[in-house]
Amino acid sequence: xxxxxxxxxxxxxxxxxxxxxxxxxxxxxxxxxxxxxxxxxxxxxxxxxxxxxxxxxxxxxxxxxxxxxxxxxxxxxxxxxxxxxxxxxxxxxxxxxxxxxxxxxxxxxxxxxxxxxxxxxxxxxxxxxxxxxxxxxxxxxxxxxxxxxxxxxxxxxxxxxxxxxxxxxxxxxxxxxxxxxxxxxxxxxxxxxxxxxxxxxxxxxxxx
Numbered sequence: 001x002x003x004x005x006x007x008x009x010x011x012x013x014x015x016x017x018x019x020x021x022x023x024x025x026x027x028x029x030x031x032x033x034x035x036x037x038x039x040x041x042x043x044x045x046x047x048x049x050x051x052x053x054x055x056x057x058x059x060x061x062x063x064x065x066x067x068x069x070x071x072x073x074x075x076x077x078x079x080x081x082x083x084x085x086x087x088x089x090x091x092x093x094x095x096x097x098x099x100x101x102x103x104x105x106x107x108x109x110x111x112x113x114x115x116x117x118x119x120x121x122x123x124x125x126x127x128x129x130x131x132x133x134x135x136x137x138x139x140x141x142x143x144x145x146x147x148x149x150x151x152x153x154x155x156x157x158x159x160x161x162x163x164x165x166x167x168x169x170x171x172x173x174x175x176x177x178x179x180x181x182x183x184x185x186x187x188x189x190x191x192x193x194x195x196x197x198x199x200x201x202x203x204x205x206x207x208x
Contacts, residue, residue, distance in 0.1 A: 003165060003177045004042070011038050011180050015158070019196045025205040029081065032130065032203065035158060035180060036085020043156045043178050044070075044090060047124055068152065069119045071096055075129040075141050076113065078200035082128040082156070093126075094119065098144065100137040109140040114148075121149030130199035132157040132179060133192050135164030139171045158199070159183055161192045 014031040017023055023031075049064040070090050074080045076099035087093060099113035117123070125145060129138055138155060145153065153175045155168060160179035163186050168177050183192045196202065 003169060004179070005160075005182050006039065006042055006178065006180045008038060008042075008180075011035055015181055015196075018202075019194065021197070023202075025202065028202050032081045032158070032199075033085045033088075036082040036128075037088050039082075039156055039158075039178065039180055040086040040089035043086075043126055043154055046176075066124075069094060069117075069123045071117055071120060071123040071125045073098055073116070073125055073127045073141075073145060075100060075127065075137060078131065078198075078203060079127075079129040081130060081199065081203045082158070086126065086128065086156075094123075096120070096125075098127075098141050100141050102137075109137045111140070111144050114144065116145075116148060120145070121151065123150070123152065125150045125153045127153060127155045128157075129155075130158040130203075131192060131195070132160035132164035132168070132177075133186055133190055134161075135167030135171075138164070139167055142168075142172050142175060154178065159192055159195060161186050 014035050018028055018031050048067040050067050051062050052065040054063050070093040072083055072086050072093050073096045074083050076097060094117040096116035100109045101112050103110045127142060132138055142153060155175055156178045158180050160182050183195055185193050187193050
């Protein structure tokens with residue numbers, strides 16, 4: 001599949017506001033919501049269509065409709081910040097949830113919560129998470145979603161590091177990846193540089 005790095009003036013403008021450490025929770029959340037709407041347009045561009053006949057006020061014509069249902073899957077908790085923006089563009093989308101946490105003994109990500117609509121095996125599944133750092137949690141989440149029958153999967157992230165992008169491309173070459181920005185690297189603590197800090201803490205105001 002493909003990795004797409006979005007180069008959009010509005011996304012760059014709003015992302016710069018989010019990166020600023022002086023930006024508060026309300027403004028951070030609002031800009032994330034707006035970027036999610038812009039990303040949703042790009043992420044859904046390649047969804048398959050089928051013909052549908054409709055009656056316009058003038059005549060009968062053959063239009064288009066989506067072939068498959070759409071399921072959004074935020075990776076908890078920060079992924080929740082992208083859901084409303086995507087739903088604004090795809091209001092009929094169903095929403096599943098998956099939570100991943102690091103096992104303190106193995107240091108590997110493990111699933112601690114999962115709830116999905118029953119159409120997962122024949123849906124276009126869009127996994128959303130603001131930060132793609134090492135890529136471990138996203139890769140594990142995608143693997144678990146595949147085990148539940150999902151076949152058509154995309155991953156949408158706000159900011160990615162090269163290490164995370166490489167891992168997704170290696171472990172899930174069948175998954176389309178869309179990132180709004182590709183940053184420089186990870187630091188020794190695993191944070192994206194320059195990044196925007198902990199997206200979950202900044203989104204929910206828990207960094208204090």
